[in-house]
Amino acid sequence: MNFLEERILKDGVVKEGNVLKVDSFLNHQLDVELFDKMGEEFARRFEGKEINKILTIEASGIGIAVAVARHFNNCPVVFAKKTRSINLDGDMYMAEVESFTHKNINNVIVSKKFLSSDDKLLIIDDFLANGCALQGLIQIAMEAGAEVEGIGIAIEKGFQVGGRTIRNLGYQLESLAIIDGMDATTGTVTFRPQ
């Protein structure tokens, strides 16, 4: 069992409806030492890939991405925004994304200034479930002509379709913890062996 799986068993809380709460260390209160370890592990898993930029999505992806960037030569991080902002003028890439958590549709937006065909991207996010957010980011990367060299996820819900779909498309998707099942009554979490 790796460090993230251990942490999930220690501090994660299983709720009804296949909800795993990891807000004490991953997406509300942030354990920056844990994030640093995640960066170290992603650097190991994506060794040899020429990555020059990290792409993520607000809000929970940002903290992880910034910590991970240290392990990829301090490359810049670009985060996609979920709403149109008056500060985000000029041309932008846009994809429509349905949120599993919030049950709504967001426009995922990245300024055209910050993605180009020169970019070799590592996409980073905290969760992968049905994969809509991730598909939006990949769509934007393709539109920019950028290469998606790899995808690094903290926690994948392996019993939802997102991960399988992305791997079927040929991407190197590395999830530090893949959950195959959760039981809210007993509080148990079953990880896929890696």
Place this chain on the structure above:
Amino acid sequence: MNFLEERILKDGVVKEGNVLKVDSFLNHQLDVELFDKMGEEFARRFEGKEINKILTIEASGIGIAVAVARHFNNCPVVFAKKTRSINLDGDMYMAEVESFTHKNINNVIVSKKFLSSDDKLLIIDDFLANGCALQGLIQIAMEAGAEVEGIGIAIEKGFQVGGRTIRNLGYQLESLAIIDGMDATTGTVTFRPQ
């Protein structure tokens, strides 16, 4: 002139309506090396303060806060959320905040689990203008009984009331760059001498 002021002159863009675009390094594409330097400088300015937690607000504050935390003994970062999420159950602190940028009102929310009277906070954010977001964070900290040891801001618009108000209330507010004036026609930015 410090490293952030120099970077603003190099890569910032002044727009009509007192808008300063720094999206190439601060709040859309993120320069993690710059964030690390900011952390170093905040550590110098808040030397001797017992800080055990960093409080920030999504989205642009998160990346800076995670980089800054490394310079404060890898203390945890808590970010306030701007909308109610179905994953954020249980008791929460809430403050109403008016956004200068987006011209709307948000509920700023922090779970009660992650702020308490044991906490000595450093509040971090990217921008300070009229100070509404910051006031919301201070309100939440006070409600939790936490101590606000300091406030670290990347860019303060010194010609708006936020900074003066917060300093008048007795807080140690450190802004790495304080802008006293901007001119969109000439593209000039005038910094307050520090």
